[in-house]
Amino acid sequence: MMLAIVLAAGAPAAGLPTGTGETLSDRLAAQWRRAGAEQVRSAADLDELAALLGTAAGPVIVTGADLVAHTAVLRHLSTSPVGPTVALVLTDPPAAGRSAVHEERGQVVDAGPELADATGVFGGALRVGTEDLPALAAAARAAASPAAEVPAAGPAVDRVFASLVGLGTLTFAHRVRLLVAHRVADPDELSVAEAAVAAVDEDRAELRLSVKERDDFFTTFFVSTWSPYLTKFAARIGLGPTAVTLLSVLFAVSAAVLFGLGGRPALVGGAVLLYLGFVLDCVDGQLARYTRQFSAWGGWLDTMADRAKEYLVYAGLGFGATQAGFRYGWALAIAAMTMQTVRHMTDAWYGVLHDEAVHRPRTARGAGGAIGDRLNTASTRVQADTGSASYWLKRTVVFPIGERWALIALTVALFNPLVSLVAVLVWGTLAFGYTGALRTLRARWMWVPVLDTVDATLHRDDGPLAARLPVVRRAGPLRLAVVGALGPAALLVAELLRLGGAGDPGGLLRLVPVALLVLLVAGLGAGAAHNGPLDWLVPAALRAGEYLFAIAVGVVGGGPPWLIFGYVFVLTLHHYDLVARLEKRQPAPPLHPWTLGWEGRSVLLALAAIAGLAGSGMATLGAYLFVVFVASVVLTWVVLPARATRAAAASVRGGSPG
Known part of the structure; x- marks a missing residue:
């Protein structure tokens, strides 16, 4: 259930009459109801805001009472999928007491009344996710404190927002395109803003906004x-x-x-x-x-x-x-x-590396990369030159979907x-x-580790065998993963040469254990810190090693090409599931341990090939992994949500008076 709180403190425009006769504050409350808020409350000051936050059972909208906007702007903010906490950011000129915003890659990295590197102005409204409500309450208390770093002058919603950002809460920026949103301070500004809103066809603008910018x-x-x-x-x-x-x-x-x-x-x-x-x-x-x-x-x-x-x-x-x-x-x-x-x-x-770099300063070692610095500057300049030949060339040469x-x-x-x-x-x-x-050069310049911010074991896709291997820290996990991929690559090249007329298949089959041992070298980095400037490449290197090994085993073992394709296809489903969960900030698949890990799957394929059952072994393992994938999908999106709903309903029934 979404709660919208209209915070009128410090906003003299709250009581101004609008073109429909109601006050601006009342109209905002009605708009938030149309935008999807199940409950709308008013708060006269920050203490009342903090009290209302204690009653919230879901996301909370906090808005000043000086905002004139299309209802669609409010609906877009309340339903934004980019993250749990999102702030409205405008291009209006700065005004006294209002927070300026510095934004990078869609994230608010700094906010306050005076910013030398401001990229926008806070729009007076933000949606705060349930998990960030304690931080919002702390921000409200901090903004109300006499010792607050943010000046007490100006709208209270700006002080709360600046305090929330100052606490390090991950806040995404929601920009307004085609539609209208302005903050007003007097009747003249209100009249101009209302005229601008009336001049735009809201539905037509929303349809155009459905297309990516x-x-x-x-x-x-x-x-x-x-x-x-x-x-x-x-x-x-x-x-x-x-x-x-x-x-x-x-x-x-x-x-x-x-x-x-x-x-x-x-x-x-x-x-x-x-x-x-x-x-x-x-x-x-x-x-x-x-x-x-x-x-x-x-x-x-x-x-x-x-x-x-x-x-x-x-x-x-x-x-x-x-x-x-x-x-x-x-x-x-x-x-x-x-x-x-x-x-x-x-x-x-x-x-992920770029998103993390927004909030983490480069180390002294990485800050001296002159080439990376120039590449970053050039890329930013090209991306800003929207519609130019260089802009379209850059977007096309990378071969997007x-x-x-x-x-x-x-x-x-x-x-x-x-x-x-x-x-x-x-x-x-x-x-x-x-x-x-280019990314390698820029990453070395940024020197921002990312795998150490997540469950590296999950995203490496390690199994129980990798967890039991000794750890070789000095070599580094990326070096070990690349070395591991070289064994399967060499075996595959040798098989291709044999198909061209050189070598004998029996000898290559005897090389499968050797290729497996080389591949398992990648597991020696499983327990090491993944904090190098290029360790974000480790998952890709591990995928390459496993896929090359599966292909090599299938070819050497005489498996039909369509079966090899099908097996690798099933592996890609499993690995894209991990990537999708990373991007959507979701937990591990419920049956992830049952997938055996990249090293466990490779060992089973090797054993099947040595036994002369490469084709049937690959078919069996592929079918097993596909069943596990489907079962995991059903559990994630059907069974577990249904259980959670029943548990919540039972909790409500159990907590209600008899």
Whole structure:
């Protein structure tokens, strides 16, 4: 249940009459009710605010009584999915007593009446998550104290906000686009702000806001120019974001089937379905933003569906290329999936690195990186030059999902699945090299550890064996993970050379234990501190090592290519689940110990290969992991929430008077 508190202290505009005859404070209260607040209360001062916070059973909105805004602005703030605590940030000129804001990567890092590096002004409203309510109460008490660092002059809501930020509470910034929000101090400012609100078509602006402000080139010019019409239609007929996500999966699977069938009509039809599936993939997010239907389940499903769709398309291309007579069609599909997954792992952790860097100063060792400093400055300058050639080049060269789907659709329609897979691999490899090199330099400059801020064992995906291995701290976990990946890579290269006419398969099978021992070297860093400037690469290196080992064992053991693809695909589902939970700040999957860890799975595959059962062993282990994944999903999103709901209901019944 969301509680909205209108804090009138220090806001002389609270009692001003609005165009509808009610006071500005009363109109704000009514707007918060329309924006979704189940309860709205007024607080005359900070002491009353602190008392009301003690009654809150859910998120709390705290707003000043001097805000003139569209109701949609308030609804967007109250439903923002970026984090539990979010503050409204405006571009209004600073005014006496109001808090200026310094924001980086969407996070408020400093706030106060006077900031030399201000990037905006506090909009007089913030939503505070349940877990941050104790900090909000402490901030209210601190702001009311005579010894408060924040001056007592000015609106009380600004003092509370500055105090909350000063306590180190993670606060995200909510910016206003297309709609109107202004803080006012007198009747003239109120009149001007009301006129600005009336001049904007609220629903039309909300529909435009459903499109991401900054997207990639293909999405911006070939999808978002018309997808809002589909978004509006879907909302009108009552279609939800999850339903649209499932429709996009259906389109992608249909495209994959047509790519596998081959023939020019099927390939062209598959390309069209792939494009439409990507449009629907954009529409589901636009629909969620337009209707404000956000949920942890929806965010998780969208992440998982995006990857599953793409890899099923790779499977269709691999099968189609093989059916057309190319021997290594499946091999290219496996390579594309492996490369893209490892790259996504680096993308996810690099994002975490940047978010962490906002709140953690660089160490003296990392601050001297002149190259990283120049790269950071250049990147910031290019990103700020929205719409320029350099801006679009930078966004396109990294090969985002829109460009990948466009490339697949074009190449398969004009040529064939083989050309499509080769194109994806070539561009993807170049993009991986480009981003990897620049990010490595910038990360060394920032020198901000991130794996030591989370459960490293979980995100390394270590199992019981890695926990029992001795720890080699001096080598560093990244070095050990890279060395571990070299063993499977060497075995795979040796097998490829044998297929080309050199060596004998029996000898390579005897090398499987050697490759396994080299891979297990990565486990020697499991218990070491992951605080190096590049240790954010450890999960990606471990994924590469495990995937390469599985592929090598499958090839050396004579497993069918489609089975190898299927096994690695199941591994990617498991690892993307971990990444989605990291990004959504969710706990570990309930059945995570049952997945055995990267080293446990690799040992079982090696034993199966040595016993001459590589194919059946891979099929059995893959099926087992898929069942565990599905069971974990059902537990996470169906069973455990239902139990929590029943427990809460029972608690309410038990606590009510007889």
